[in-house]
Amino acid sequence: MKKFVVLFLLSFFGFLFITNSVLASGSTEPNAYDSFLSGINNVGSSSGLSTTSITEVVLSVIQILIGLTGTIFLIIIITAGIQWMFSAGDPTKIKKSLNLMKNAAIGLFIVAFSYAIVDFVINNLLVIAS
Numbered sequence: 001m002k003k004f005v006v007l008f009l010l011s012f013f014g015f016l017f018i019t020n021s022v023l024a025s026g027s028t029e030p031n032a033y034d035s036f037l038s039g040i041n042n043v044g045s046s047s048g049l050s051t052t053s054i055t056e057v058v059l060s061v062i063q064i065l066i067g068l069t070g071t072i073f074l075i076i077i078i079t080a081g082i083q084w085m086f087s088a089g090d091p092t093k094i095k096k097s098l099n100l101m102k103n104a105a106i107g108l109f110i111v112a113f114s115y116a117i118v119d120f121v122i123n124n125l126l127v128i129a130s
Contacts, residue, residue: 055122062118069111076104 080100087093 055126059122062115066115073104073108077101
């Protein structure tokens with residue numbers, strides 16, 4: 001299962017890096033830099049990113065990461081449950097799967113607690129800044 005998770009993560013991040021390098025290939029025109037900057041400005045103004053604050057962007061990214069963490073937690077719990085079902089009563093395999101479930105729950109608690117801390121700090125910084 002570890003190989004599957006590692007393969008999935010490598011392919012996911014590999015896909016991200018490949019698409020970014022293809023999109024960044026650029027043009028061979030002498031005015032490539034100016035056309036690049038105007039394209040960036042057009043995308044920025046049409047996407048509405050210029051109206052959002054950096055704190056909103058940071059909170060959005062953190063919320064996405066929390067969602068991914070929840071998905072990873074679910075996958076780990078399902079994997080541990082399957083290991084427990086196929087343990088055939090072997091106490092070492094049962095202990096290993098229960099330990100995996102316990103570690104996943106602790107990790108989820110740490111991530112949720114860290115999100116609460118970050119949210120508290122950012123909201124207080126917004127109050128102080130305004």
